[in-house]
Amino acid sequence: MANAPYFDNMIRAIGVAIAFSPTAERMLAEAAHLAHQHGARLVLIHAGHHTDSEERQMRSLMDSQGLKEQQATVRWETGEPARAILKACDKENVDLLVAGALVKEDILHYYLGTIARHIMRRARCSVLLLTQPSLVPRYFKNIVVDAEEGALVHTTLSMACQFGKKDKGTWLHVVRELKLYGLAMSASDQCSEEEYDSLRHDLVKDEIEKVESLLQKIPHEGLKVNIKVVSGKSGFELAQFAKRKQADLLVVSAPPRRFRFFDRVFTHDLEYVFADLPCNLLIVHPGKEVAHA
Numbered sequence: 046m047a048n049a050p051y052f053d054n055m056i057r058a059i060g061v062a063i064a065f066s067p068t069a070e071r072m073l074a075e076a077a078h079l080a081h082q083h084g085a086r087l088v089l090i091h092a093g094h095h096t097d098s099e100e101r102q103m104r105s106l107m108d109s110q111g112l113k114e115q116q117a118t119v120r121w122e123t124g125e126p127a128r129a130i131l132k133a134c135d136k137e138n139v140d141l142l143v144a145g146a147l148v149k150e151d152i153l154h155y156y157l158g159t160i161a162r163h164i165m166r167r168a169r170c171s172v173l174l175l176t177q178p179s180l181v182p183r184y185f186k187n188i189v190v191d192a193e194e195g196a197l198v199h200t201t202l203s204m205a206c207q208f209g210k211k212d213k214g215t216w217l218h219v220v221r222e223l224k225l226y227g228l229a230m231s232a233s234d235q236c237s238e239e240e241y242d243s244l245r246h247d248l249v250k251d252e253i254e255k256v257e258s259l260l261q262k263i264p265h266e267g268l269k270v271n272i273k274v275v276s277g278k279s280g281f282e283l284a285q286f287a288k289r290k291q292a293d294l295l296v297v298s299a300p301p302r303r304f305r306f307f308d309r310v311f312t313h314d315l316e317y318v319f320a321d322l323p324c325n326l327l328i329v330h331p332g333k334e335v336a337h338a
Contacts, residue, residue, distance in 0.1 A: 054083075054084075055140065055200075055203065055204055055207055056079075056083040056085050056140045056141045056171075056207070057083075057084075057085050057086070057138075057140055058085055058086050058087075058088060058137060058138055058139045058140050058141075059076055059079055059080045059083070059085045059086070059087055059088065059139065059140070059141045059142075059143060060076075060087075060088040060089075060090050060130075060133065060134050060137060060139035060141070060142045060143065060170070061073060061075075061076035061087070061088070061089055061090065061142070061143040061144075062090050062091075062092070062130050062142065062143070062144045062145070062164075063089050063090060063091045063103070063106065064091070064092075064093075065091075065099065065102050068145055068178055069106055070106055070109050070110075070180065071178035071179055071180055072143065072144075072145055072175070072178045073089070073106050073107075073109070073110055073112075074109075074110055074178070074179070074180045074181075074182075075143060075175055075178045075179065075183055076089075076143045077110045077112060077117075078182045078183060079141070079143065079173075079183075082211045083141075083207075083211075085140070085141075086117075086118070087112070087116065087117040087118070088117070088118045088119075088120060088133070088134075088137045088139055089103065089106075089107075089117055089118070089119045089120070090120045090122065090129075090130050090133040090134070091103065091119070091120070091121055091122070092122050092123070092124070092125075092126040092129035092130050093123070093126075094123070095121040095123075103119060118137060120133040120136070120137065126160050127160045127163035127164050127167070128163075130142070130144075130164060131164060131167055131168055131169075134168065134169070134170050135169065139170045140170050140171065141170060141171045141172070141173060142164065142168060142170055142171070142172045142173070143173045143175065144161060144164060144172060144173070144174055144175070145161075145174065145175055145178060146161060146174045146175065146176045146322055146326070147161070161174060162319070165299070165319075165328055166300065168299075168328075168330060169330060170330055171204065171299075171327065171328060171329045171330050172327070172328045172330070173325065173326070173327050173328075174322070174325065174326045174327075174328070175325050176322055176324065176325055176326075177325075184211070184212040184215075185208055185209065185211075185212070185215065185293050185294040185325075186212065186214065186215050186216065186293060187215070187216050187218075187290060187291060187292045187293050187294070188205055188208060188209050188215060188216065188217050188218065188292065188293075188294045188295075188296060189218045189220060189283070189286060189287045189290060189292040189294070189295050189296070189324075190202060190205035190217065190218070190219055190220065190295075190296040190297075191220050191279075191283055191295075191296065191297045191298065192219045192220060192221050192256055192259065193220075193221065193222055193279060193298070194255070195298055196298075196331075197298035197299065197329060197330075197331060198259065198298065199259060199262070199263070200298070200329055200331055201296060201297065201298045201329040202219070202259055202260065202263055203263050204296060204327065204329045205217060205296040205327075206263050206264065206265040206268065208294065208296070208327070209265070209267075209268045210264070210265070210266070210267055210268065213267050214267075214269070215267070215268055215269070216268075216269045216270075216271060216290075217265065217268045217269065217270050217271070218271045218273055218286070218290055218292070219256050219260070219270065219271070219272045219273070220273050220274075220275060220282075220283055220286055221252045221253070221255070221256055221272065221273070221274050221275070222252075222274070222275055222276070222279045222282075223245075223248060223249060223252060223274050223275065223276040224248070249274045252274045253272050253274060256272050257272070273286060279314045280314030280315045280316060280317035280318050281314070281317040283295070283297070283317075283318060284317050284318045284321065284323045285323075287323040287324055288323045288324075292323065292324045293324050293325060294324060294325045294326075294327060295318065295322075295323060295324050295325070295326050295327070296327045296329060297315060297318065297326070297327070297328055297329070298328075298329055299328050299329060299330045300315055
């Protein structure tokens with residue numbers, strides 16, 4: 046981890062899943078804005094029939110954002126929507142796919158639908174899920190990032206910093222989990238309350254120092270950094286913290302591939318986030334450089 050590389054330009058191609066729905070223009074506006082921010086090329090992906098009517102609809106959407114044909118690639122794919130979208134992402138070497146989350150109409154909570162879950166679990170690129178796409182350019186001013194120790198923590202922090210640096214004055218809240226089993230193992234039955242508190246304080250300090258060490262290797266100038274150590278169910282605490290901070294973007298590492306099997310039996314920590322999104326969600330997958338490094 047000490048020699049982990051930092052890639053300042055992690056996003057060179059942005060894909061956006063376009064369905065001809067009431068949110069289509071807003072989704073394209075968000076993706077076009079992100080492409081401009083990151084200096085990335087834009088890929089518009091439609092999974093479904095390619096008719097003259099749909100061709101006109103796509104041109105109308107592009108015109109609404111002032112996009113000319115040479116400024117964006119349009120891919121028409123057929124087949125099951127999630128697979129078709131991911132196939133296009135692979136062909137176009139997309140680094141970030143922009144898609145929409147769904148809303149539970151009864152309680153107005155955002156969650157990942159079937160297609161979004163399939164995309165999230167199988168994508169080989171990062172995925173940005175927007176809860177409320179807007180025609181107005183989006184700036185993420187309050188970012189919460191999960192810095193849980195793992196293979197992707199450096200990449201995830203780097204991506205969060207890259208998003209945050211696009212606008213000055215952004216808060217970056219870095220969340221780290223306190224391993225309660227480590228605290229339990231350190232404390233004996235004869236441990237006094239004062240000694241227990243001291244042990245906990247030392248463990249919290251250790252986690253904060255680990256985050257600070259990671260951030261030393263990642264450019265984050267202009268960001269206001271807050272490091273928060275939480276205990277308990279990490280996914281649940283992460284979602285609750287994002288709500289308390291009124292975050293507009295939550296950044297997490299992609300779950301491991303085996304997540305697709307185990308979540309049929311056990312609840313993965315991130316299910317607390319996916320079941321009721323607290324805000325827009327960025328799921329970070331390793332880029333090609335990171336994967337080969």
